[in-house]
Amino acid sequence: MNGWTDDRARQALASLWQAALSAADPLSCLPSFLPEPPAQGRIVVVGAGKAAAKMALAVEKAWAHLPLSGVVVTTHGADVADAPANRRIAVRQANHPTPDAPGAAAAAEMLEQVRGLGEQDLVLALISGGGSSLSTLPAPGLTLDELIAVNRELLRSGAPIHEMNCIRKHLSAFSGGRLAAAAHPARVVTLAISDVPGDDPGVIASGPTVPDPTSFAEARALVAHYGMNLPPAVTAHLAAGAEESIKPGDPRLARAEYRMIATPMMALRAMADAAPALGLTPIILGDALEGEARQLGTALAGIAISAATHGVPVRGPAVILSGGETTVTIQPGTDGRGGRGTECLLGMALALNGRPGIWAMCADTDGIDGRSDAAGALCLPGTLADCGMDCRAALAAHRSYDVFAAANTLMKTGPTLTNVNDVRAIIVAGQQE
DSSP states (O other), X not given: OTTOOHHHHHHHHHHHHHXXXXXXXXXXXXXXXXXXXXXXXXXXXXXXSTTHHHHHHHHHHHTTTSOOEEEEXXXXXXXXXXXXXXXXSEEEEEOSSSOOHHHHHHHHHHHHHHTTOOTTOEEEEEEETTHHHHTOOBOTTOOHHHHHHHHHHHHHHTOOHHHHHHHXXXXXXXXXXXXXXXXXXXXXXXXXXXXXXXXOTTTGGGOTTSOOOOOHHXXXXXXXXXXXXXXXXXXXXXXXXXXXXXXXXXXXXXXXXXXXXXXXXXXXXXXXXXXXXXXXXXXXXXXXXXSBHHHHHHHHHHHHHHHHHHOOSOOSSEEEEEEOOOBOOOOTTOOOOOOHHHHHHHHHHHHHTTOTTEEEEEEETTSOOSSSSOSEEEEOXXXXXXXXXXXXXXXXXXXXXXXXXXXXXXXXXXXXXXXOOXXXXXXXXXOOO
């Protein structure tokens, strides 16, 4: 196979993974996007997401001699291990993907930090994926327990992220532009790391600093479409439609700017740039491949087989790259361990059926794939044979994690302190006609 072995493929996939993470590392990509600090006035830093702690550290390093204050919220265990003890931006930790009281308290604290500022002041908002759950603050009349129940239904529904966040924004006192509106008349500059297909600012962390074009009517339609069973108070709130989120043209957002500092496509391009040195010709299928994870895995296997057999869409040795947020629709009676990445990879592995000369990786760049302690996994030609399990039954029960754990191909990185969604890489050694 042109000198390609399991060990060489493993090493290449590890190098591609590191290239993706490096492209999205806040310490390297954030400083060049910072605005000019105000000549007079305060600088208040707020933020929410899986990358929030490292983004805050990047701001503190770049603006080492400026007076800063503020607070950001990230996931438990995702603070920066070597952060200085005398940090100026406080870091709170909360739960993800299920909201909790510390996250709600952090969101309320951020709103309090930005209220009462003047035109000379600057609010720097550091936004990244995971921020929706981490800053869940109920709208007036709702409780956190009710929003936790909503979140559970959203995760079970199989709805894509933009539809989930449409509903979330109409139940929130923080998202849908409300953070930026609270900071008026201060200048608000958002630095964002995208984890969503299309890099829509209104979807990343449910858009706390940008206007929201969606409506209560759209949120109600989505609830009906997916047959969600929501608490009565939530249903009543959506039906009443009392207070829309902040709409385009709202004067309170006139001084709000948005800067995207890292995206899924940037990560994929970094992987493509690293590929030739590894002896691989890269091809990027796209950064917004969505749908059921297992079905996408089957489709990607078909593309890899075509490349191996016919040299289409690329002649090997090559690497087929893609990104995007798939969904996993949980079936009744199943409670497996895993996430989008390993479920996609297991669907791919079953379709490849041990075909030689093809190796694959599916992983979430935040380091946590769904309900697991792994970022994702690798699939080698012998992986399914090595695991000793009924892999089709495991896929039906959403037990993808168990398959790759048994085969010893899980990728355990811990939190990476960034998040540009899932990345997938398939190495095809060469044509096998």
